[in-house]
Amino acid sequence: ELKVEQNPLFLSMQEGKNYTIYCNYSTTSDRLYWYRQDPGKSLESLFVLLSNGAVKQEGRLMASLDTKARLSTLHITAAVHDLSATYFCAGFLQGAQKLVFGQGTRLTINP
């Protein structure tokens, strides 16, 4: 059974700093997704990582995937307040066509 764990679960940081969110998964996952969720809102797709070594970047966010280590990272560069949200990673089970989500990382960026 695929299990996904994120750390940290809570992260408070200052604007301008860099930080990384880690996502570990227990068994082979066909691909790895990152989503963003604002309070009371739905999930917004950020990245999908399809293969080992994949790296995707959008603005101040960069995601990478190491399938051998079963690890994905979401790196935040020079954080700004607008990036405050909860970030979820999710593995994907091809057969069941389902996403398996981590617990989420609640990110707060202070001015």
Add this chain to the structure above:
Amino acid sequence: DTGVSQDPRHKITKRGQNVTFRCDPISEHNRLYWYRQTLGQGPEFLTYFQNEAQLEKSRLLSDRFSAERPKGSFSTLEIQRTEQGDSAMYLCASSPRGSPQETQYFGPGTRLLVL
């Protein structure tokens, strides 16, 4: 607006009542999913449709839960004899078949409160 839509957005009901939620996927997306999210947790998979066929169901989907997608377009999720533990956000998502990324696009959700 061509995104996934859900109705209602909020529902308050008394324990024991039945509720039904509707999801309209992105046009031409033949795959549709239901997830449930409780406060402070990630979404949990409930069920998956490809066109009108329900191909996967989670064990979370007890006998009180039923989902349909009769014409392969919109879907409904019904909860019978609601319990307080059913209080959650119910999220619908859709994805196009054949896309290599198979990204699931989520709707705004229906927040259910069972009193």
